[in-house]
Amino acid sequence: MSTTTTISRVGDYVGQTVMLQGWLYNKRSSGKIQFLQVRDGTGLIQCVAVKAEVGEDIFETCASLTQESSLRVTGTVRADDRAPNGYEITVQNVEAVQIAEEYPITLKEHGVDFLLDHRHLWIRVPRQRALLRVRAEVERAVMAFLDGDGFTRIDPPILTPSSCEDTTELFQTKYFDQEAFLTQSGQMYMEAVAMSLGKVYSAGPAFRAEKSKTRRHLIEFWMIEPEMAYYEHEDNLRVQEQLVSHVVNHVLNECEEELHTLGRDIDKLKKVPGTFPRMSYDEGIKWLQKHDFDIKWGDDFGAPHETALSAQFDQPLFIERYPTAIKAFYMQPDPNRPEVALCADMLAPEGYGEIVGGSQRIHDYNLMKERFEQHNLPQDTYAWYLDLRKFGSVPHSGFGLGLERTIAWITGIEHIREAIAFPRMLYRLYP
Incomplete structure (x- = not known):
């Protein structure tokens, strides 16, 4: 059983299984590992999905996620001094709530008028x-x-x-x-x-x-x-x-x-x-x-x-x-x-x-x-x-x-x- 919590509270659950509900801020892949940057309004955390551990279907779900897709992530909280907030999630399951269309605000510079329009x-x-x-x-x-x-x-x-x-x-x-x-x-x-x-x-x-x-x-x-x-x-x-x-x-x-x-x-x-x-x-x-x-x-x-x-x-x-x-x-x-x-x-x-x-x-x-x-x-x-x-x-x-x-x-x-x-x-x- 997992506990639903927020990113700001994951430190209370080190070694335990939790569910986070949020959005994909960014991601990167190194072949058989997906690194998902997830935000939920209270913070940002990295969720690590290893293909050999989560299986083909869940790994493919991770691969299909686009910027700002909404999702639920279930995994184990792990302390990590290298992480910005001191914790990471080892992914067990990912559920895509909605796959976002191509997001207009990418991780690059945009003009002020464009940003204010959006x-x-x-x-x-x-x-x-x-x-x-x-x-x-x-x-x-x-x-x-x-x-x-x-x-x-x-x-x-x-x-x-x-x-x-x-x-x-x-x-x-x-x-x-x-x-x-x-x-x-x-x-x-x-x-x-x-x-x-x-x-x-x-x-x-x-x-x-x-x-x-x-x-x-x-x-x-x-x-x-x-x-x-x-x-x-x-x-x-x-x-x-x-x-x-x-x-x-x-x-x-x-x-x-x-x-x-x-x-x-x-x-x-x-x-x-x-x-x-x-x-x-x-x-x-x-x-x-x-x-x-x-x-x-x-x-x-x-x-x-x-x-x-x-x-x-x-x-x-x-x-x-x-x-x-x-x-x-x-x-x-x-x-x-x-x-x-x-x-x-x-x-x-x-x-x-x-x-x-x-x-x-x-x-x-x-x-x-x-x-x-x-x-x-x-x-x-x-x-x-x-x-x-x-x-x-x-x-x-x-x-x-x-x-x-x-x-x-x-x-x-x-x-x-x-x-x-x-x-x-x-x-x-x-x-």
């Missing part, structure tokens, strides 16, 4: 499987940290009547006889629920109709958005710092094999957890001007500016207190210097740009009403948000962590498109 198949290769596993562990770590710190997860709507930022970057749709938008952020709804539950967060997709083709941008991306009642600017930065440190530590502990597959320099990641450096917007402007960047106070930072500033540090860098005029209407001004906001962007090292953006929110009714008027915000769609400042308003803060940018940085990949299973970009909606 993304539904590309995700099977070891590198892409490693990225998807790291993504899953990043999500697990984020939620474990927030859940363990007293946050409650809330799911805000994706269809909204208004935007929390620039409406020119919203996807518009019809909601029966009304105009509606795909959400850019669940922040406003999280603010409302924070007044009920204290500390809350959302984890879900966001959409931005920004016609950008850079390696940092996606049209559809995922955001983690905590909001916290009675938390001010310093409290907000502390939570962000602790969260990102926890996530990096978790990935280092749980994804060593995946990081190795990706060729990630883990020594760089080991320097991350701890207290992150800070720089004010003013200091950033002065540094950039000193280093011959054409920028003046009041300009926003672009990718080259962020890369140059963050390159000075091994850890993520907080840039805080940006000019109020270039930030969102809801950000609390510094009471000692109203021309700047109590906000911060967290810039990842190694040129990956902003991974977290957050601020203390305006809690004063009169100031928020004034901002509504300055920004010509329609009262009919934003009245509920203004209401939050009329009924028990308190100082509160929040932030948004971009999941794909964070994953791209942690894994060291060149382009954000590989940080999500099916990327949506400016000219790509398929598959």
